[in-house]
Amino acid sequence: MPLHEIQVTKTARYYTIGEWSEKTRKVIFVLHGYGQLGEFFIQKFKELxxxxxxxxxxxxxxxxxxxxxxxxVGATWMTKEARDTEILDYLNYLNKLLDTLLMDLNPFDVEIELLGFSQGCATAARWFEVHSEAFQRLILWSGYFSEGISEVVSPSHFVDKPLVYVYGNKDEILVQTQFDEFLKSLKQAVPTINIIEFEGGHQINTMVLKQIF
Incomplete structure (x- = not known):
């Protein structure tokens, strides 16, 4: 039977911590993982x-x-069902959010960084791919791409912009993947990549955050 699609308006939500004023000089977007909610995920970054x-x-x-x-309740960026449509939908949403937050600020005075955790890594990388001029740096934390990083973002973006990859050496999710091969492919694709390993599992580590930022 034929498939039909229509576009509808959907209300999206986001959370912020920190001052939003003419003094703002840095915005850090943090994208949660599978089954998480923005309200609780953002708490891990409050010290920044x-x-x-x-x-x-x-x-x-x-x-x-x-x-x-x-x-x-948790949230997910996408599933295998209607995959391409869901990717397009969340990219449109994130682009609109970026424009909304920066509307009252001079973008040349504000440094914008992007961090994705777990499932949010793919989302962050795809957003970086289509809007790389807006971001100063991409940080991928505990993510995995079965086909390598080129599956979600072109390595050419990191000739002049930093890419950071962070993972825990006891990550219970990544241990189920071909992780050693994945790390090798990251280094081959982006020789300038900064890879940070910490003692711990599939989680945001506050000490590492302070080290990065």
């Missing part, structure tokens, strides 16, 4: 916020119950 730095956490457009039909 200041009168000069704003943290912004967009939330994925699709939400679901984590267990059964009630209780805790």
């Amino acid at each position: 916020a200041s009168e000069n730095t704003l943290i912004a956490a967009p939330e994925a457009l699709s939400r679901f119950y984590l267990n059964g039909f009630s209780g805790r």
Whole structure:
């Protein structure tokens, strides 16, 4: 049977920590992983916020119950179903969010950095791909791409912009992948990449955050 699609308006939400004023000089976008919510994910970055730095956490457009039909709720950036459409939808959403936040600021006076965690790595990398001129740096944390980084973003962007990859040496998710081969492919694709390993699992490590920022 034929497939039909229509475009509809959907309300997206995002969370911020930090001052938003003429003193703002840095905006850090942080993209959560599978099954997380922006409201709680952004708390992991609160120590980075200041009168000069704003943290912004967009939330994925699709939400679901984590267990059964009630209780805790999580969000996901995409699934395998209608994959290309979901990617286009969240890119349109993120682009509009970027324009909205920077509307009252001179973009040349503000440094914008982008961090993706777990599933949010692919989302962040795709956003960087289509809007690389807006971001000063891309940080990928505990993400994995089965076909290598070129699956989501062109390595040529990192000739003049930094790429950072962070992972825990006891990551219970990455251990299920071909992770050693993936790290080798990252180094081959982006020789200037900064790879940071920390003691821990599939999580945001506050000490490493302070080291990066």
